[in-house]
Amino acid sequence: xxxxxxxxxxxxxxxxxxxxxxxxxxxxxxxxxxxxxxxxxxxxxxxxxxxxxxxxxxxxxxxxxxxxxxxxxxxxxxxxxxxxxxxxxxxxxxxxxxxxxxxxxxxxxxxxxxxxxxxxxxxxxxxxxxxxxxxxxxxxxxxxxxxxxxxxxxxxxxxxxxxxxxxxxxxxxxxxxxxxxxxxxxxxxxxxxxxxxxxxxxxxxxxxxxxxxxxxxxxxxxxxxxxxxxxxxxxxxxxxxxxxxxxxxxxxxxxxxxxxxxxxxxxxxxxxxxxxxxxxxxxxxxxxxxxxxxxxxxxxxxxxxxxxxxxxxxxxxxxxxxxxxxxxxxxxxxxxxxxxxxxxxxxxxxxxxxxxxxxxxxxxxxxxxxxxxxxxxxxxxxxxxxxxxxxxxxxxxxxxxxxxxxxxxx
Amino acid sequence: xxxxxxxxxxxxxxxxxxxxxxxxxxxxxxxxxxxxxxxxxxxxxxxxxxxxxxxxxxxxxxxxxxxxxxxxxxxxxxxxxx
Ligand SMILES: Cc1ncc(COP(=O)(O)O)c(C=O)c1O
Numbered sequence: 001x002x003x004x005x006x007x008x009x010x011x012x013x014x015x016x017x018x019x020x021x022x023x024x025x026x027x028x029x030x031x032x033x034x035x036x037x038x039x040x041x042x043x044x045x046x047x048x049x050x051x052x053x054x055x056x057x058x059x060x061x062x063x064x065x066x067x068x069x070x071x072x073x074x075x076x077x078x079x080x081x082x083x084x085x086x087x088x089x090x091x092x093x094x095x096x097x098x099x100x101x102x103x104x105x106x107x108x109x110x111x112x113x114x115x116x117x118x119x120x121x122x123x124x125x126x127x128x129x130x131x132x133x134x135x136x137x138x139x140x141x142x143x144x145x146x147x148x149x150x151x152x153x154x155x156x157x158x159x160x161x162x163x164x165x166x167x168x169x170x171x172x173x174x175x176x177x178x179x180x181x182x183x184x185x186x187x188x189x190x191x192x193x194x195x196x197x198x199x200x201x202x203x204x205x206x207x208x209x210x211x212x213x214x215x216x217x218x219x220x221x222x223x224x225x226x227x228x229x230x231x232x233x234x235x236x237x238x239x240x241x242x243x244x245x246x247x248x249x250x251x252x253x254x255x256x257x258x259x260x261x262x263x264x265x266x267x268x269x270x271x272x273x274x275x276x277x278x279x280x281x282x283x284x285x286x287x288x289x290x291x292x293x294x295x296x297x298x299x300x301x302x303x304x305x306x307x308x309x310x311x312x313x314x315x316x317x318x319x320x321x322x323x324x325x326x327x328x329x330x331x332x333x334x335x336x337x338x339x340x341x342x343x344x345x346x347x348x349x350x351x352x353x354x355x356x357x358x359x360x361x362x363x364x365x366x367x368x369x370x371x372x373x374x375x376x377x378x379x380x381x382x383x384x385x386x387x388x389x390x391x392x393x394x395x396x397x398x399x400x401x402x403x404x405x406x407x408x409x410x
Numbered sequence: 411x412x413x414x415x416x417x418x419x420x421x422x423x424x425x426x427x428x429x430x431x432x433x434x435x436x437x438x439x440x441x442x443x444x445x446x447x448x449x450x451x452x453x454x455x456x457x458x459x460x461x462x463x464x465x466x467x468x469x470x471x472x473x474x475x476x477x478x479x480x481x482x483x484x485x486x487x488x489x490x491x492x
Contacts, residue, residue: 130470135455145471152471154455170468359450 014336020405021337022344025355035059036375039352046347049370049384050354054219054327055299056375057249057292063285067250070284078277082266086277094287098254101290102225102240106263107256111278113214113243114140115271116253120241121181121210122147123265123272128176132163132207134183134193136362141181141212147270150179157362158186160197167205178207184216184227188361188369190328192216196231208238217293218247219303219327224293244278247293250286252278299374303327306372306381313385317392322367330356331368331388339366341402342391351387413491414465419484426460427480439481447480465491 018025032040036056039046057063070090080086091109099107110116121144125131131145131152145152153170156162167178180202182193195211202209213226217240221229224247228234238259244252255262266272292299304325311325322330333339336357343355346368354369361367370384391398414422424437430449431437443449449457458469461483467490477483 135459142471153468154459154471156459166462166468169462169466359452362452364450364453 017337017406018340020408021340021402023347025340025343028347028352036373037380041347044350046350046352047380047383048352049372049376049380050352051373052215052246052371053249053373053375054215054247054303054371055249055289055293055296056373057247057289059375060249060289060292063249063288063292066288067281067285070280074280076281077279080277081273081275082277083273088277088280088283090280090283090287091277094283094290095254097287097290099256101223101294102256103235104240104256104258105260106258107254108262108266108269108272109278109283110253110255110272111275112251113241113245113253114143115275116241116243116255117141117144117212118147119144119269119271120239120255120265121145121179123269124208124210124239125150125179126176128174129179130170130173130176131179131181132166133181134158136183136186136188137181138183138187138212138214139360141183145181150176158191158193160194160201163198164201164205167201167207178202178205179210180207181210181212184211184213185219185326185328186323186362187215187328188356188367189322189330190326190369191323192227192326194231195228195237196233199233199236203236209236210239210241211237212241214241214243215246215328217242218289218296219300222297224296224300244282244286244289248286248289250278250282250289252282252286296374302376303372303374306374306376306378309378309381310370310372310384313381314388317385317389319388319392322365327372329370329372331370333366333368336366337402337406338399339368341398342368345391345394345398346387349387349390351384353384414488416484416488419487419491420480422464423461423480423483423487426457426464430457437480439479439484441480442478443480443483445478461487467491 030039030041036053036059037048039048078086095107095109110119117140125148127149129150131150133141133154135154135157153166155166182198185192199209211228216226218224220227228237239257241255244250307325307327310329320332322332356367356369358364430453431447435447441447458474462469477486
């Protein structure tokens with residue numbers, strides 16, 4: 001007879017293999033997070049280079065004060081959803097501030113970015129609509145489409161011509177509409193979408209364009225609105241979603257729209273209606289962060305410089321990089337085992353990056369993924385480059401270590 | 411163009427699956443695409459895009475979640491190309 005967890009036996013084998021390489025890369029436990037760029041495990045100081053803390057605002061004085069004051073004034077939790085007792089004037093104020101930043105009439109805030117896409121996509125796509133999603137879409141876009149009865153078609157990553165072909169192939173959508181879903185900056189490879197071209201193709205077919213700017217809000221555009229702003233097409237985007245968990249230095253998410261009718265979806269989006277709203281501290285910290293982002297040209301300048309510095313440094317070391325310079329720099333490794341060994345080696349040498357493995361990555365790739373912060377200094381980035389250089393020089397040692405660990409496991 | 415036969419579709423799918431089957435598991439109609447051939451859940455959809463382009467058909471994602479084996483995939487493609 002099969003037992004409940006038997007289906008996870010192959011996954012367990014994979015996890016066991018990872019554990020043989022060192023510690024669990026997908027379950028790191030920090031003893032302390034000291035600043036936007038420093039953490040501590042035991043007595044080891046760790047340079048944080050994988051936290052998506054793009055503008056470093058989690059330790060900003062004003063953001064912290066706003067969060068502390070919110071706790072004192074309004075308590076620790078909301079104990080209710082947005083449609084019950086969970087809407088405070090602060091939630092509404094934040095929605096207004098974000099709507100104004102995008103120049104859009106409607107914005108809804110959610111408890112997390114993950115729930116934002118679940119809610120917005122399932123709220124927008126009805127039974128007769130068809131979702132077209134980029135092949136590298138984040139899990140929450142895929143899961144959002146699964147909450148609908150809409151048919152879902154995937155198109156080749158960052159390829160507007162391929163979208164065009166698939167929209168044409170699908171033909172007229174009787175009684176429904178096409179909802180095209182893309183991201184701005186892709187979280188794993190750090191590559192940028194040609195949003196302007198997607199606007200053209202989508203609207204030529206009469207569809208609606210939804211852009212998740214989770215990684216690009218705050219990091220791109222003259223006022224930090226994201227890649228649609230940077231590419232000059234912000235006013236043409238139908239829906240923009242994002243998260244508070246990266247540049248906004250908090251926890252939560254938002255979806256803004258140029259369609260005032262978007263407001264009606266507050267009455268149908270289940271991941272909005274049936275979960276508690278974000279805490280006052282989260283909301284008030286994010287509200288201050290919006291203003292910091294608008295005025296954060298200097299932060300974006302440093303972030304850009306650091307991205308170029310790291311990209312050039314790793315390229316000079318002949319690492320295989322997945323995209324052009326951006327705040328996300330992914331180093332492609334030959335296989336999962338070696339990537340796990342190297343991830344552990346980097347941790348032992350005081351640098352935290354992300355280990356990213358299939359199916360969470362495009363092209364079944366194994367990655368050492370770095371995300372930079374405006375709080376990183378030139379010297380910090382040099383530490384990362386030096387660590388990768390030393391790791392490369394220690395490749396023989398790392399390899400033989402891996403072999404002996406694998407043999408010991410047999 | 412005449413509709414492809416089952417065996418033509420089967421041969422084509424085996425060919426398209428090849429790059430996603432690095433361990434060279436033997437492919438049979440009863441092979442589980444994810445369970446036996448170890449194609450990961452994202453790569454499955456990449457194979458689907460190749461099939462869509464080859465036969466100029468749309469195979470929506472919700473249809474793919476019901477397809478577990480190579481044989482079931484052949485049947486689905488057959489239905490769309492008939
Ligand atoms: C593209 C994308 N969308 C949404 C999310 C979810 O954001 P959150 O952490 O707020 O749930 C993430 C973050 O992991 C992401 O990478």
